[in-house]
Amino acid sequence: MAKRRDITRDELLDEAEHLLRNHGYNGFSIRDVGEAVGISSASVHHHYPTKGDLAAAVLHRYRERWNAKLGAIAMEHEDWRGRVAAVVAAFAGMVVGKGSACLLAIACVDHASLSNAAQAETKLLHENLTGWLARFTVEAKKREEIAASHDAGTMAESLLSTLQGALLLSRVAGDSAFAKVTTMLADGSMHRVPGE
Amino acid sequence: MAKRRDITRDELLDEAEHLLRNHGYNGFSIRDVGEAVGISSASVHHHYPTKGDLAAAVLHRYRERWNAKLGAIAMEHEDWRGRVAAVVAAFAGMVVGKGSACLLAIACVDHASLSNAAQAETKLLHENLTGWLARFTVEAKKREEIAASHDAGTMAESLLSTLQGALLLSRVAGDSAFAKVTTMLADGSMHRVPGE
DNA sequence: GTCTATACAGGGATAGAC
DNA sequence: GTCTATCCCTGTATAGAC
Numbered sequence: 001m002a003k004r005r006d007i008t009r010d011e012l013l014d015e016a017e018h019l020l021r022n023h024g025y026n027g028f029s030i031r032d033v034g035e036a037v038g039i040s041s042a043s044v045h046h047h048y049p050t051k052g053d054l055a056a057a058v059l060h061r062y063r064e065r066w067n068a069k070l071g072a073i074a075m076e077h078e079d080w081r082g083r084v085a086a087v088v089a090a091f092a093g094m095v096v097g098k099g100s101a102c103l104l105a106i107a108c109v110d111h112a113s114l115s116n117a118a119q120a121e122t123k124l125l126h127e128n129l130t131g132w133l134a135r136f137t138v139e140a141k142k143r144e145e146i147a148a149s150h151d152a153g154t155m156a157e158s159l160l161s162t163l164q165g166a167l168l169l170s171r172v173a174g175d176s177a178f179a180k181v182t183t184m185l186a187d188g189s190m191h192r193v194p195g196e
Numbered sequence: 197m198a199k200r201r202d203i204t205r206d207e208l209l210d211e212a213e214h215l216l217r218n219h220g221y222n223g224f225s226i227r228d229v230g231e232a233v234g235i236s237s238a239s240v241h242h243h244y245p246t247k248g249d250l251a252a253a254v255l256h257r258y259r260e261r262w263n264a265k266l267g268a269i270a271m272e273h274e275d276w277r278g279r280v281a282a283v284v285a286a287f288a289g290m291v292v293g294k295g296s297a298c299l300l301a302i303a304c305v306d307h308a309s310l311s312n313a314a315q316a317e318t319k320l321l322h323e324n325l326t327g328w329l330a331r332f333t334v335e336a337k338k339r340e341e342i343a344a345s346h347d348a349g350t351m352a353e354s355l356l357s358t359l360q361g362a363l364l365l366s367r368v369a370g371d372s373a374f375a376k377v378t379t380m381l382a383d384g385s386m387h388r389v390p391g392e
Numbered sequence: 393g394t395c396t397a398t399a400c401a402g403g404g405a406t407a408g409a410c
Numbered sequence: 411g412t413c414t415a416t417c418c419c420t421g422t423a424t425a426g427a428c
Contacts, residue, residue, distance in 0.1 A: 006393065006394090007393080007394090022308055023222075023306075023308050023309060024220055024221075024222060024305050024306050024309070025220075025222075025223075026219075026220060026221075026222035026223045027220075027221075027222045027306065027308065027309050029420075029421055029422080030421075030422065030423085031420080031421075031422090039393085039394070039395090040394070040395060040396080041421090041422080041423085042394075042395070042396080042397095042423085042424080042425095043393065043394050043395075045422080045423065045424080046393065046394075047393090049423085050422080050423080051421090051422070051423095101304075101305065104365075104368075105301070105305065105361075105364055106305055107368075108297075108364045108365060108367045108368060109220050109297065109301065109302055109305040109306075109364065110219075110220050110223065110305075111367050111368070112218055112219050112223065113219060113220070113223050122368055123368050126365060126368045126369060130369075150380050153376075154373075154376040154377060154380055155380070157362070157365070157369060157373050157376065157377050158358060158362070158377045158380055158381075160361065160365065161357075161358050161359075161360075161361030161362035161364075161365055161377055162354060162357050162358040162361055163357075163361065164357075164360075164361035164364060164365060165301075165356065165357030165358055165359065165360035165361030165362075165364070166353070166354070166357040166361075168301055168304045168305065168357075168360060168361070168364070169300075169304060169322060169353070169356065169357055169360060171304045171307050172300075172303075172304060172307070172318055172319050172322045173322060173326075173353060177350075177353050180349075180350040180353065181350060181353050181354045181357055183350075184346050184350055184351075184354055185354075202411065202412090203411080203412090225402075225403055225404080226403075226404065226405085227402080227403070227404090235411085235412065235413090236412070236413060236414080237403085237404080237405085238405085238406080238407095238412075238413070238414080238415095239411065239412050239413075241404080241405065241406080242411065242412075243411090245405085246404080246405080247403090247404070247405095393428105394427105394428085395426100395427080395428075396425105396426095396427085396428105397424105397425085397426090397427100398423100398424085398425085399422105399423085399424080399425100400421100400422090400423090400424105401420105401421085401422085401423105402419105402420085402421075402422100403418105403419085403420075403421090404417105404418095404419085404420100405416105405417085405418095405419105406415105406416085406417080407414105407415090407416085407417100408413100408414095408415095409412105409413080409414085409415105410411105410412085410413075410414105
């Protein structure tokens with residue numbers, strides 16, 4: 001049979017993303033992706049010539065998803081606490097459950113194994129995420145919702161670091177540990193209210 | 197020649213740790229370890245029968261090193277800020293530079309690939325690290341150096357999460373980003389002083 | 393777009409000599 | 411304790427038929 005069901009690229013990316021999250025870049029094979037979706041490894045190569053291309057595509061789609069999500073959060077929430085809570089919820093929702101772990105963390109650990117394209121996507125992913133968080137921080141400072149003790153870039157990096165770390169550690173610490181840490185974040189305990 | 201130079205286990209562990217940090221568990225081979233230290237893969241297997249055993253040994257030694265370090269910090273510093281600064285410095289020293297990344301983060305990402313022994317070591321590593329940090333937190337609360345707004349376990353987990361995340365992200369964000377985040381941590385901006 | 397077949401490299405692990 | 415040789419499997423990738 002010439003075609004079994006004409007796999008869509010999204011199906012391929014879904015499986016690749018799932019495997020990448022749970023096993024790391026060197027922990028899954030093109031064959032694994034094919035089997036999961038019901039085609040041969042040769043067919044996977046038809047859609048994405050190399051494993052590096054596949055990983056770059058997965059990262060690209062992931063990044064776009066995050067940008068859409070953070071843009072929506074920026075629209076839906078105007079206050080700092082609301083935005084932080086929404087970001088935390090987004091991380092918990094997009095990322096926890098079927099395999100936890102954010103692709104950014106995975107990509108950092110496996111950075112040396114990635115293709116140039118995938119490394120570039122990783123850098124962009126980090127820049128986009130911190131960019132949004134820094135924007136939120138700047139606006140919150142203008143509204144005097146948080147103290148201006150540190151620059152926005154550093155606060156954004158710190159917030160992202162905590163989220164990434166907590167997500168990663170949840171594999172040994174359990175989901176409840178992640179929930180506790182993010183609750184602490186969302187409570188705003190990281191950022192002093194001005195006047196104190 | 198029967199023996200070229202009688203490799204010590206520590207040499208093997210040094211190289212294995214270096215490779216594990218920089219390439220992840222599935223990103224290096226037993227052959228790589230052997231070549232780096234100057235022996236064949238078969239000889240590596242003589243010291244550590246399986247790759248899982250080797251990884252478990254690396255993690256075990258790493259954990260003991262951290263426990264020794266944190267014990268020393270507990271002795272040398274009595275105040276919260278001093279201890280946090282020392283922990284941050286220890287992370288920067290033990291971990292940044294030749295390959296950054298903490299083995300705990302690596303082990304979490306590659307968790308599914310690890311042997312039972314290595315997974316158990318990972319869990320212990322996490323427990324030991326959070327254990328020390330929680331102890332520091334409890335004592336700081338008693339001395340009223342920090343507010344008792346959250347339980348010690350959560351604060352410890354949060355502190356460790358931030359450190360792990362910042363270390364990981366430094367691969368794309370640069371060492372300066374790690375420095376800024378940890379400076380913010382060491383300043384104690386995470387933890388309100390009581391009475392505010 | 394999918395398949396089978398295949399090339400080729402690399403990885404984990406073992407056997408047995410020295 | 412180290413070596414060489416080897417087994418067997420897996421991984422990436424390609425060629426060419428359907």
